[in-house]
Amino acid sequence: xxxxxxxxxxxxxxxxxxxxxxxxxxxxxxxxxxxxxxxxxxxxxxxxxxxxxxxxxxxxxxxxxxxxxxxxxxxxxxxxxxxxxxxxxxxxxxxxxxxxxxxxxxxxxxxxxxxxxxxxxxxxxxxxxxxxxxxxxxxxxxxxxxxxxxxxxxxxxxxxxxxxxxxxxxxxxxxxxxxxxxxxxxxxxxxxxxxxxxxxxxxxxxxxxxxxxxxxxxxxxxxxxxxxxxxxxxxxxxxxxxxxxxxxxxxxxxxxxxxxxxxxxxxxxxxxxxxxxxxxxxxxxxxxxxxxxxxxxxxxxxxxxxxxxxxxxxxxxxxxxxxxxxxxxxxxxxxxxxxxxxxxxxxxxxxxxxxxxxxxxxxxxxxxxxxxxxxxxxxxxxxxxxxxxxxxxxxxxxxxxxxxxxxxxxxxxxxxxxxxxxxxxxxxxxxxxxxxxxxxxxxxxxxxxxxxxxxxxxxxxxxxxxxxxxxxxxxxxxxxxxxxxxxxxxxxxxxxxxxxxxxxxxxxxxxxxxxxxxxxxxxxxxxxxxxxxxxxxxxxxx
Numbered sequence: 001x002x003x004x005x006x007x008x009x010x011x012x013x014x015x016x017x018x019x020x021x022x023x024x025x026x027x028x029x030x031x032x033x034x035x036x037x038x039x040x041x042x043x044x045x046x047x048x049x050x051x052x053x054x055x056x057x058x059x060x061x062x063x064x065x066x067x068x069x070x071x072x073x074x075x076x077x078x079x080x081x082x083x084x085x086x087x088x089x090x091x092x093x094x095x096x097x098x099x100x101x102x103x104x105x106x107x108x109x110x111x112x113x114x115x116x117x118x119x120x121x122x123x124x125x126x127x128x129x130x131x132x133x134x135x136x137x138x139x140x141x142x143x144x145x146x147x148x149x150x151x152x153x154x155x156x157x158x159x160x161x162x163x164x165x166x167x168x169x170x171x172x173x174x175x176x177x178x179x180x181x182x183x184x185x186x187x188x189x190x191x192x193x194x195x196x197x198x199x200x201x202x203x204x205x206x207x208x209x210x211x212x213x214x215x216x217x218x219x220x221x222x223x224x225x226x227x228x229x230x231x232x233x234x235x236x237x238x239x240x241x242x243x244x245x246x247x248x249x250x251x252x253x254x255x256x257x258x259x260x261x262x263x264x265x266x267x268x269x270x271x272x273x274x275x276x277x278x279x280x281x282x283x284x285x286x287x288x289x290x291x292x293x294x295x296x297x298x299x300x301x302x303x304x305x306x307x308x309x310x311x312x313x314x315x316x317x318x319x320x321x322x323x324x325x326x327x328x329x330x331x332x333x334x335x336x337x338x339x340x341x342x343x344x345x346x347x348x349x350x351x352x353x354x355x356x357x358x359x360x361x362x363x364x365x366x367x368x369x370x371x372x373x374x375x376x377x378x379x380x381x382x383x384x385x386x387x388x389x390x391x392x393x394x395x396x397x398x399x400x401x402x403x404x405x406x407x408x409x410x411x412x413x414x415x416x417x418x419x420x421x422x423x424x425x426x427x428x429x430x431x432x433x434x435x436x437x438x439x440x441x442x443x444x445x446x447x448x449x450x451x452x453x454x455x456x457x458x459x460x461x462x463x464x465x466x467x468x469x470x471x472x473x474x475x476x477x478x479x480x481x482x483x484x485x486x487x488x489x490x491x492x493x494x495x496x497x498x499x500x501x502x503x504x505x506x507x508x509x510x511x512x513x514x515x516x517x518x519x520x521x522x523x524x525x526x527x528x529x530x531x532x533x534x535x536x537x538x539x540x541x542x
Contacts, residue, residue, distance in 0.1 A: 001162040001214055002041045002200040006103040014204035017113040021069055029125045034070040036205030038351055047171050048193035052179030063101045064392050069120040071128050077147040078128035082303030084505045086395035093119035097393045142306050145376040149384050153208035160214040162198050170194040188227045195219040209353045217344050218242050222258050224265050231532035234268050236261040241499040243342035264459050273474040280423040280432035281523040285496035287435040289515030292405050294443040294453035295481040300361050302372035303397035311447045323365035325488050326408040332358035333401030338514050343402045344499045345512035351396040356386035371398040391507025405515040407491025416519050419490050424465050431462040454478045475525040492517030
């Protein structure tokens with residue numbers, strides 16, 4: 001993290017870069033009306049080990065700058081499709097994103113900003129001309145919406161000190177834990193990885209807004225792999241993302257958490273395999289949060305309302321029911337912790353300098369708002385709510401930060417299971433499914449493909465009408481958003497936090513989801529894409 005004196009030296013350089021950017025002129029082309037920089041200074045350390053041996057130990061210090069040059073006017077500029085396509089790594093400006101880390105001599109930073117600004121201005125003019133040319137043959141449904149919202153001057157500067165990361169300690173930890181994991185019976189391979197990232201972000205723009213924020217994310221991963229007799233690789237992964245090292249487990253707690261994953265892996269080896277299923281499904285809090293993230297979260301990103309290539313599932317649905325249960329969804333990046341665990345998706349200002357706001361997206365099942373940036377995505381009562389985010393060089397688009405799902409009428413987990421059994425009997429299904437853990441998901445929002453989402457199931461069990469459970473493997477859950485959301489019939493009473501990363505057009509960003517369990521009357525499962533491999537010729541050396 002940057003020291004206060006370095007921050008105070010860099011801010012004037014960025015301010016000067018913004019002023020210089022607005023002086024650029026090319027005869028016959030529009031002027032730049034806005035300029036802004038987001039400088040990210042990141043210190044990073046990573047190590048991972050397998051079988052007690054270190055595979056990698058690496059530390060790095062990088063400094064990247066995102067530059068936003070807008071030409072034309074706030075009413076109409078060069079940005080199209082909500083900025084979803086402004087993420088190419090083949091344009092000239094991409095080569096100038098990385099800048100020097102030298103805090104004694106800043107000539108290299110000034111030179112880098114000059115080159116980056118020049119490239120972004122030329123690209124902006126080209127994009128503006130392209131948008132104008134498109135108007136000759138195509139109707140622009142967003143032409144009445146303002147391209148950019150104005151904000152006034154602001155100074156929000158917070159100084160912080162980096163947390164000490166004992167690199168040798170974490171190298172020893174990964175070695176020791178990977179050796180212990182490798183010695184457990186029936187394991188084909190395993191590894192343990194530790195990652196620490198500490199970042200200072202400086203935002204400066206031509207509106208005289210100066211914002212300095214800091215972020216820490218520490219990650220610990222433990223993975224088991226097992227090659228079955230059938231030639232299927234099964235795995236269980238323990239992933240812990242947190243904002244402070246105090247939340248990371250010690251050796252004793254790590255072993256306890258890892259043993260739980262190990263026992264589940266052994267159950268999966270013996271588990272029944274199914275290829276497809278459609279019927280009642282009970283999603284525990286983590287998988288339920290994933291479903292809401294994929295099925296509705298990405299579809300409430302306002303940037304997608306500005307793109308003609310998006311399916312825009314919920315366009316025109318404000319004030320209308322989108323869920324059949326009394327359930328609310330909000331995204332509040334200002335929520336810094338939940339039940340004592342820090343939210344890695346939290347922040348005070350987004351990457352366009354807008355204050356983060358508690359956006360009430362769905363209230364009592366009724367759609368109320370979208371996640372948005374400074375680009376107007378609604379004709380009436382539009383207010384930027386601080387959800388523009390990017391990872392590095394991509395244009396910030398609306399993204400989730402800290403997503404909270406809450407039900408007004410809730411049930412205990414045991415009550416949800418009883419309701420599920422009654423639903424099985426009503427539908428005359430031989431069994432239902434309880435999804436305990438998932439390892440990730442994806443969704444398709446474009447209009448040239450199916451409007452669908454998927455979740456990778458890492459541990460699940462069939463539940464029979466008599467209440468008996470049986471571990472099962474070989475399937476992931478899939479569905480279309482409207483149908484899945486309308487199939488929610490009950491909500492759990494205990495919410496759990498899940499810190500993770502989300503990938504989209506503007507890069508990988510940290511997100512937090514806080515969700516209770518949910519019961520669906522029906523959800524579809526499809527077979528995993530599993531490739532069979534041959535057994536090892538020789539036994540594993542000991």
